[in-house]
Amino acid sequence: MIIGLRHTDARTFQLGIQQVKVQWQPTDDLDMNLDLLYTQLESPGIGVAQTNYHRVCCSGPGGLTNIQVADNNVVTAFDLPNYTTEFLNREQKADTNTFAIGLNTVWQALDNLELEADLAYSKAESTRDNYVSGS
Numbered sequence: 001m002i003i004g005l006r007h008t009d010a011r012t013f014q015l016g017i018q019q020v021k022v023q024w025q026p027t028d029d030l031d032m033n034l035d036l037l038y039t040q041l042e043s044p045g046i047g048v049a050q051t052n053y054h055r056v057c058c059s060g061p062g063g064l065t066n067i068q069v070a071d072n073n074v075v076t077a078f079d080l081p082n083y084t085t086e087f088l089n090r091e092q093k094a095d096t097n098t099f100a101i102g103l104n105t106v107w108q109a110l111d112n113l114e115l116e117a118d119l120a121y122s123k124a125e126s127t128r129d130n131y132v133s134g135s
Helices: none
Strands: 015-027 030-043 046-054 065-069 075-079 083-091 094-110 113-128 131-134
Antiparallel strands (some): 015 030, 065 075, 094 113
16 A cells, blocks of 8 residues: 655745645555645736827927938937826736645556546636636
């Protein structure tokens, strides 16, 4: 009979992982493996947006002043009065929990007949800015 147990705890961006693996082999013909996994992710997020605009007034085309044009008719410089830049900084976090379990069984029923079965279940839930989704 073989029984194994492993526990891990890792942290990446406040990521918690709990993992358990159990193997049971009561005979040479029967081998069963159970895997459990639980993860918890707390992910802070920051979003940045920039908006640029100017008020078109009465001076020059499109409000441009001091327009400089090179010999090849390419605009090389200009002034843009009444130009405004806005920045928006938004924090947005996402928390996710995942649970998964799986069972694998291999049975050597006869010398020329091996049966294998896999069963699994998983569930994940995520919360983002008070928005909850699940599957």
